[in-house]
Amino acid sequence: MTARPDTPDARDVFRQPAPSYTSDELVRIARERFGLDGVVEPLDSERDQNARLTTGDAEYVLKVSNLAEDPGALDLQLALLRHLQAVAPSLPVPRIVPTRDGLATATVDGHRVRVVSHLPGVPLATVPRTPELEHELGRLMGALSSGLRGFGHPAAHRPGFLWNLDDAQAVRPWLADIADPTDRNVVERALDRHAQRVLPVLDRLPAQVLHQDANDFNVLVADGHVSGLIDFGDATFGRRANEAAVALAYALLDVPDVVATSRRFLGGWVEAGGELHADELRVLFDLVAARLAMSVAISSHRAREFPDNEYLTVSKAPALRLLHRLVAMRPDFLHFVARDAVGLSAVPQHDAIVEWLRSPACRPVSPLPFDLRRAGRIVVSLADGAPGMDVGSDPVAYWAWMRGEMDAAGAAVAIGRYDEDRNCYAGDQFMTDAPEMRSVHLGIDLFVDDDTPLLAMLPGTVETVVDNDLPFDYGPTVILRHEAGDAGPFWVLYGHLSRRTLSTVTPGQCVEAGDVVAFVGDHTVNGGWAPHVHVQIITDLMADPAAGPDGNFEGAGEPSRMSVWRQIAPDADLLLRLGPETWSNADAPEELMERRRADLGPSLSTSYRSKLSIVRGAGAWLVDHTGRHHLDCVNNVCHVGHAHPHVVAALAGQAAVLNTNTRYLHRTILDYAERLAATFPDPLRVVYFVNSGSEANELALRMARTVTGRYDVVAVDWGYHGNTNDLVEISAYKFRRAGGAGRPPHVQLAELPDAYRGRLRSYDLAAGQAYGDDVAAAIGRAVEHDPRGPAAFIAESISGCGGQVVFPDGYLARAYEHARAAGALCIADEVQVGFGRVGRAMWAFELQGVVPDIVTLGKPMGNGHPIAAVVTTPAIAAAFANGMEFFSTFGGNPVSCAVGMAVLDVIEGEGLQQRALDTGDALLAGVRELQQRYELIGDARGEGMYLGVDLVVDRETREPATRAAGDVVEALRGRGVLVSTDGPADNVLKIKPPIVFGRGEADVLLTELDAVLREVDVTR
């Protein structure tokens, strides 16, 4: 019985010499007591006498116990083996061979003697290690641990048992026996870690009976596979984790990669049914280190007492080597390795932090003084052989190369990838205990000019501000601590900063999102790199609790350990929000343009000199193939915002159920028609569904012609009504411009009532009526052409292609008066301007105080889904029904109607008509403020979110500034703001964004327009 290791009886079994029977005596004992006739061969043992006993057909081990052996301990071993035989018969442990009397042991001269089956194989210590053996060892020990679950025995409780890892601290008095101060220090540190990290939780850890001694001599290997586990002499009751820890303490000795071996062992452990819970995994490697510390302390102590006993010191050197490696690693890193190895998420809080980072609660601002999401960007690779890396080791040359690339692409930032394997980390600090360097990047690099200020992305506190002044290192770093809601804290590291940073913030200081916390350093201070900031999220600082965080943190991980590193340092894009397109490099415009030239007709135009490949949209934003976000100021089709989830859901939901046509009854088409009609004044009650604005205007013309029995049309000059033959003929914007055939005889034009550039430069009633009277003149010309007079007068309610021309008061009223007097129907083309865009009314004709006979709708109606409509009166509908069927295959199908309904839901639900009014007014006021400063702006006009900015060369002559307008559009595109031009002279900037456009977006547009107007060469 051993007591505390510092008491004399602790060493009894070593003081009492091992039994020493002759071979003949052993043969006799085997025969007489066990009925086994054979020959014996001595086996090594520290304290017993063991021999291999070979009979004719089998092999056994004959074990004669030391006289000082505790009989209870022996009973424990026997009971334990019997238990395993019952619950885990396939486990390769010795089987008990009973005495002739059926007992487990015989007693000879006071010694207890037993015979067990001999397991095949040689000690693991004698064969080369393979990954398979490490894994199988884990399996063996996991299965054993599982098999011993629930086994109990009074003798398993061995208070003060020297090798009980629960009692690791008991070896402290022997620290003094370790001669080498460095070794002593490392053993002491391991014991300190045990005291800090294990002792406080020890009582919570599950306990059971353990083997506790899976050293290389007790594990057997046959034919390259683990074939047995022997020697249950150290079996004791202790923490379940100790079993794995002791086995690992042996298995890891002198392995090339501690982490890789541990993973294999632990993978095998759980695979075979072994359990280790989170609390145990947290301290597993502290236990490994403590066990090694115990071995070193005990053998150092014994070596002093028994200088001749080589066995005592044999494992001391490798144990020390392993201990040095383990103590050099962050304890929590090993904890995370252990979790990862058993299939848990490596960092316990990782998933919750990432969930928070992805949640709406997390609203990071850009870390750069410009909006990173809107910035033009290039992605660079720092991997070996990547473009530019030929000068990668020269920070000045590399930056010059990168600047060239950025300028060519119009990029404000160059981005270095997360999780990229790089060769450029050449410093010693990137060497690890593994056979590989830490070479995989754990942050995202943002290359910008040195001295660029860096901002906190979220509110938080400054954790550390440190200068890591080593070549290839970070130079100054700032680490900010943020709270991820209930998930607790996480950190953001900014590295490669300027020295000025060191006096910018101080540890403990609170910061708000957007506060300047650092400045980008140049190569003289940032570790020798081109100017950039390394941004890294850290879920766990893995700090030494005593010393606290040291301000330096791994920015690169070992390739084979990345499954763990990725959880310690998740992708910084979770905060930077650069978007998936940034990294994919797909859909490049050059490539698509080339295909388009071959595949599509050349009459299709594309916007902008530098083509845009748009891959995604949300709200008022469009995302290009590089992930850059562009502010969409022109798309009045995606009215309620790009990819609005409610609309998308309605579309997908109905498409998944049914899509037919109007020849069947379906409730949705009626619900939608009624809801839509209800937005119109009486008597506009009847709805026809079609697919496009053109189709709507075609139908409107057909209706007017059928109902009136006439053919000619009066239209407003510079109007556009659609792409069909009939509509091109009534669209001056088409027939008067390039490729147009001129006005056909059946079409008469009324002058465009343009209060800025037209005959009368006023919006008042007199001007409106005077312009309206021109419709009478046009009717007169129509009657001259065909005495029946015109079938219809058609007008957009605000002229789009005419240059966002808002009509003077009373214009449409007077025009309709004339048209109706002449027996023509009045068609209002609301394809561009309807559905609340003008803010003050749902339909723009309402601003003119008129009720048309026929209204055509299109673009915004389906938020991008092709649905359009004609709305008219019951009387006209009845007159139109002359026997000829009207059928549009797709018009009014259930999917389109579900979409149309969803669009109305959003307009109403999100108050978008009011928003169009508020934002539009603010925007118009902002543009008018710019007009005060920039002569180029001749006029700013519009209603709600349908605005025109008329650019002029000279405010007096109002000569259109066509070229400058083109330059402004291109410059805005360069700044990530999408507008286009309209008007006969293409000099009017048209602003007609999705009406979700808010004040923030309006500010972006105004700021960028201001910057562009400052730069643009008006004289060009």
Ligand SMILES: Cc1ncc(COP(=O)(O)O)c(C=O)c1O
């Ligand atoms: C006022 C107006 N009417 C009709 C149309 C034609 O619509 P669609 O292109 O859907 O055929 C347009 C299209 O730009 C338009 O602006």
